[in-house]
Amino acid sequence: MRPYANDTREREMKRPRYRWMALFAALLLVVAACGDGDDTGSDDTSSDDTTSGDDTFRIAIVAPSASNDLAFTQSIVDAVDVIADEMGNVDVQITDGTFVVEDAAAAIRGYAEDGVDLVIAHGSQYGGSLEEIAPDFPDTVFAWGTAADTFGLSNVFSYEAASDEGGYVMGVMAAALSESGIIGVVGPIEVGDAKLYVDGFHVGALAEDSAATVNINYTGSFSDVALASEAAQSHLAAGADVLTGTAQMVVGAVGVADENGLLWFGTQANQTSLAPDIVVASQVYHWEVVLRDIIAKIEDGVLGGEIYEINLANDGLVIEFNDGFTLPADVRAKADAAIAGIESGSISTGS
Amino acid sequence: MSDIFTRTVIIAMVASGVRLAVPLLIASLGEMYGQRSGVLNLGVDGIMLLGAFSGYYAVLQSGTVWYGLFVGTIVGLLLGIASAVIAVTLKAEQGISGIGVYLFGLGMSDLLFQKLVGTPVPITSFPKVAIPLLSDVPLLGGMLFRHSLVVYLAFAAVPLSMFVLNRTTFGLNIRAVGQNPESADSLGVSVTRVRYATVIIGGTLAGTAGAALAIDLGIFQQNLTNAAGFIAIALVYFGAWRPLGVMAGALLYGFVNAVVLQLKTLGIIPLSWSDIAAMAPAVVTILALVVVAQRFQPPAALTKPFSRGT
Numbered sequence: 001m002r003p004y005a006n007d008t009r010e011r012e013m014k015r016p017r018y019r020w021m022a023l024f025a026a027l028l029l030v031v032a033a034c035g036d037g038d039d040t041g042s043d044d045t046s047s048d049d050t051t052s053g054d055d056t057f058r059i060a061i062v063a064p065s066a067s068n069d070l071a072f073t074q075s076i077v078d079a080v081d082v083i084a085d086e087m088g089n090v091d092v093q094i095t096d097g098t099f100v101v102e103d104a105a106a107a108i109r110g111y112a113e114d115g116v117d118l119v120i121a122h123g124s125q126y127g128g129s130l131e132e133i134a135p136d137f138p139d140t141v142f143a144w145g146t147a148a149d150t151f152g153l154s155n156v157f158s159y160e161a162a163s164d165e166g167g168y169v170m171g172v173m174a175a176a177l178s179e180s181g182i183i184g185v186v187g188p189i190e191v192g193d194a195k196l197y198v199d200g201f202h203v204g205a206l207a208e209d210s211a212a213t214v215n216i217n218y219t220g221s222f223s224d225v226a227l228a229s230e231a232a233q234s235h236l237a238a239g240a241d242v243l244t245g246t247a248q249m250v251v252g253a254v255g256v257a258d259e260n261g262l263l264w265f266g267t268q269a270n271q272t273s274l275a276p277d278i279v280v281a282s283q284v285y286h287w288e289v290v291l292r293d294i295i296a297k298i299e300d301g302v303l304g305g306e307i308y309e310i311n312l313a314n315d316g317l318v319i320e321f322n323d324g325f326t327l328p329a330d331v332r333a334k335a336d337a338a339i340a341g342i343e344s345g346s347i348s349t350g351s
Numbered sequence: 352m353s354d355i356f357t358r359t360v361i362i363a364m365v366a367s368g369v370r371l372a373v374p375l376l377i378a379s380l381g382e383m384y385g386q387r388s389g390v391l392n393l394g395v396d397g398i399m400l401l402g403a404f405s406g407y408y409a410v411l412q413s414g415t416v417w418y419g420l421f422v423g424t425i426v427g428l429l430l431g432i433a434s435a436v437i438a439v440t441l442k443a444e445q446g447i448s449g450i451g452v453y454l455f456g457l458g459m460s461d462l463l464f465q466k467l468v469g470t471p472v473p474i475t476s477f478p479k480v481a482i483p484l485l486s487d488v489p490l491l492g493g494m495l496f497r498h499s500l501v502v503y504l505a506f507a508a509v510p511l512s513m514f515v516l517n518r519t520t521f522g523l524n525i526r527a528v529g530q531n532p533e534s535a536d537s538l539g540v541s542v543t544r545v546r547y548a549t550v551i552i553g554g555t556l557a558g559t560a561g562a563a564l565a566i567d568l569g570i571f572q573q574n575l576t577n578a579a580g581f582i583a584i585a586l587v588y589f590g591a592w593r594p595l596g597v598m599a600g601a602l603l604y605g606f607v608n609a610v611v612l613q614l615k616t617l618g619i620i621p622l623s624w625s626d627i628a629a630m631a632p633a634v635v636t637i638l639a640l641v642v643v644a645q646r647f648q649p650p651a652a653l654t655k656p657f658s659r660g661t
Contacts, residue, residue, distance in 0.1 A: 066461070066573040068470040097461060097573055184616065190625060216622060217615045220629025224577040226374075229568055230367045230609060234616040237363030248572065251471050255569045259476070274473060274570075 060093045060111040063122040067096040071248040071268040076122045079287035105129035112137040155304040162311035163193040164200025164349040166283030169338045170265040171204025174242045176331045184235025186245030186253045188222040203350040225252035232256035272322045289316040313343045362493035364613045372605030374564040378583035379597045381556025384549040389529045389652035393449025396580025397456020398430045399561030404460040406562025407571035410474040427558015431551035442656035476569040512594040529650030532657040591647035607632040
């Protein structure tokens with residue numbers, strides 16, 4: 001059992017190698033002098049800056065996009081922040097922006113070598129790397145998501161989101177609010193929680209209005225903001241008056257929705273700040289529900305082997321409504337009924 | 352099918368292609384100058400990223416889109432100077448040094464974004480400008496003449512570049528330096544000066560392209576360009592180092608993207624084909640590149656540093 005007495009949480013942002021190279025190039029080019037080094041981090045995690053003592057619980061996150069992307073990566077960063085606040089005396093280290101899997105693998109291995117207590121590989125694309133790395137560090141605990149596979153390893157937990165549940169609720173509201181009966185979806189690639197969300201949204205919209213048209217556009221990229229923006233434009237041309245989307249590139253689509261007065265439903269993180277006038281609600285991931293249990297397991301000596309899911313029933317998924325948007329009472333009632341139905345099992349999202 | 356391809360859809364699809372083409376066109380035109388003089392700058396994407404962030408941040412602070420475009424352009428100019436020093440004066444291997452500039456731009460733009468902004472904050476976009484009379488032409492008006500001023504300026508840069516390259520002494524010097532720098536030097540043309548000028552033009556336009564992209568989208572995010580700078584470099588080859596060819600390549604890439612997006616939205620391309628269809632712009636461009644490569648030769652001195660007497 002580890003004592004978590006004082007809130008001496010420290011947080012270090014670690015950047016992929018290219019950022020080191022960027023700083024090196026900056027010196028060479030004498031173009032810019034910026035940054036105090038905190039955000040560029042250090043690969044030496046045993047330094048005084050990152051280790052507060054033997055009782056410090058060390059958590060590391062490796063994630064594909066920016067830690068404040070208002071989407072997938074931010075959801076795990078926010079969750080770890082909550083855990084750190086609750087526990088105190090937690091050292092959090094983040095390597096974000098690792099859209100190159102090899103960079104992520106190097107970071108995961110680096111954290112394990114540094115003796116981090118819990119290494120979170122936040123990206124389904126990291127699975128192959130983790131399967132190779134985890135056996136080399138049997139005393140290190142790894143958490144991997146979104147996925148439902150621990151590779152049969154005793155030191156790997158996995159976690160996933162039943163994002164179809166929130167998607168269903170959003171779909172119900174979208175169909176209820178749409179005047180044209182045409183709804184647009186901007187997705188990245190048809191995999192993982194993005195697919196679950198889109199599928200759930202589709203089912204929910206048709207459950208509310210069987211005559212609704214739900215146009216789904218997977219752009220083929222998690223990061224192409226311009227393409228997501230143009231996908232939203234294509235929905236607009238097709239007559240959509242309500243849009244939704246998932247993954248970090250949707251910031252471009254939200255802008256198009258805002259500019260043209262279309263309603264928007266968000267997922268993964270609360271996206272209200274992007275367009276306060278048109279964001280109706282967001283499905284927010286609360287991974288802390290999973291992390292609490294994983295850490296409790298670690299304290300009990302269980303280092304892995306379990307698969308977790310966040311959903312509406314366990315409060316891992318929360319529908320956060322935009323207080324600045326006047327949602328008709330009947331639509332809110334439909335959303336609440338959908339949430340209750342999913343939690344009780346009387347409503348199937350089709351997944 | 353006619354019910355699906357309504358007038359609105361067709362106009363939106365073409366307009367989308369034009370918008371997608373513009374950042375590529377601006378960056379490609381700039382890169383074309385450098386390559387015509389014999390300098391390959393693989394750092395275009397990095398310069399675009401820093402132009403994008405600086406332009407975005409300037410708009411965020413000032414609320415003025417044109418100030419943002421100006422700041423992004425100046426940042427591009429500065430990086431163009433740095434690129435020229437590395438490639439021309441220091442005679443660094445152009446491919447490697449370009450990757451260094453790219454990594455610098457990729458990392459620094461994200462670092463600055465994290466430090467100065469943090470969570471994405473929307474900014475004002477360029478206002479749309481309807482060209483009098485032309486914007487009222489059926490179909491074409493909506494497709495081509497209701498864009499932001501940046502779009503019109505980007506396409507105006509094509510004939511301007513044709514004029515500069517083909518009708519001016521500076522253009523003649525660029526072509527001479529790119530084909531045979533030793534001969535140009537013997538005739539009194541400063542190879543160093545010409546290459547400095549073209550690489551700086553390239554950097555400047557890359558910065559403009561990045562800023563235009565960010566301001567048009569009204570947002571900045573890590574790796575916003577998504578490798579558009581590398582596509583821009585490929586389009587220079589596609590365009591056979593000629594402004595019209597570069598424009599054709601940028602428009603082809605933009606239109607294929609726009610058509611694929613619209614077909615996906617309308618369900619004509621089934622979901623199961625989405626990922627394959629997303630590769631269409633790259634595949635079409637590569638195929639065209641193969642055809643072009645067989646008909647045109649790159650500047651003879653491309654990627655070769657120049658030293659007098661060697």
